Amino acid sequence: MKKIKVSHLVPGMRLAEDIFLPNTTVTLIGANTDLSVEMIKRIEALGILEVAIDETEENSKDEKEKKLIPILIKNHERAVTAVEEIIKPSSEYPLEEQVIRGLANDLLAQVELDSSLLLNLTHLKSYDNYLFSHSVNVAILTILIGEVLGYSKEELNQLGVAALLHDLGMLSISPEIWQKQGSLSTAELAEIKKHPLYGEEILKAGDFSEEVLAVAGEHHERCDGSGYPHGKKGKEISFKARILGVTDVYDACISFRPHREQMTPQQALEQLLTEKEKYDPVVLNAFISVMAIYPIGSLVLLNTGEVAKVIRVSKNNPFRPELRIYFDREGRRLVKPPRVNLAEDKYNTLYIDQTLAAEEHKKFMSMLDQD
Secondary structure (H helix, E strand, C coil): CEEEEHHHCCCCCEECCCEECCCCCCEEECCCCECCHHHHHHHHHCCCCEEEECCCCCCHHHHHHHHHHHHHHHHHHHHHHHHHHHHCCCCCCCCCHHHHHHHHHHHHHHHHHHHHHHHHHCCCCCCCCHHHHHHHHHHHHHHHHHHHCCCCHHHHHHHHHHHHHCCHHHHHCCHHHHCCCCCCCHHHHHHHCCHHHHHHHHHHCCCCCHHHHHHHHHCCCCCCCCCCCCCCCHHHCCHHHHHHHHHHHHHHHHCCECCECCCCHHHHHHHHHHCHHHCCHHHHHHHHHHHCCCCCCCEEEECCCCEEEEEECCCCCCCCCEEEEEECCCCCECCCCCEEECCCHHHCCCCEEEECCHHHHHHHHHHHHCC
16 A cells, blocks of 8 residues: 555556545545546545555456466567577578477467467567567567468468568578668668578478468568569469568567667558558458557557556457556656556546657657666
């Protein structure tokens, strides 16, 4: 229990003690109540200065996630390490489809465990392992799209294999180029654009399906013909490569990369929609249904002034996601950030005013990363 000023209250905080009407024994709001916007306004209007907040009790969702998060983090890190060990040039392990299939099955199991928590983890990147974490994150996003499109488990596994290997050709390019700080030269960019060809050649030497080869060779082709390496259009591009065309771009945009400015999830989604002629409309619609209007990981400003992070989305109510409020109206970091589901009736007057612009997003994320 902690006493805090009424001016510091945010929706979703839980009362530890009853609040009484001033100078009476009449209960205004009972203990163990999650505060709504209206309740906070009533407390302020009555001139109450302090209330007791429960910072220890967790709801059932919090308890479940507290157990799942360490498991998913460990599995995610293990997947990134496994990809690096299996596909790096000096690997002692053979590059065999069965090995990659096992890894794809592990990722599918993680998606089934809790896809929303897993999507939150895809924002954990570093320059040192970008190529390998990118492959894992793209595989996760791709499997989620496959689920929306009605793929069977076997098809999802094949899709995961293709996604895990889609950037294999980057390993044929000097790390000095794809890990370069700052903009790439024309010659360096031309070399980067050869990686689909390199990847396809490497996979041809193994026992991989034509679909996996096509994804490696075509994931940078675009439906309007503006892609590379061959400038293929529309249905000339394999459908699985069209899926990777969306997930690869999205994850690259939201990642920390040495030669390109990182985008917010909202900016990355907006870029895909701005350039929608480049992508298959069926794939793009499936991706939007997964990410919703406010993608998981977005930082948003609420109409009451708090800053929150989108932690879960609703396909049935895309404008009303589930949030965790990290900063109060005055920008103070909350010790125990409350979770708020905007789809619940008690929060019907609380809504997202706007997503944070890139600089604000970066500022608040840096404060969160200090934890």
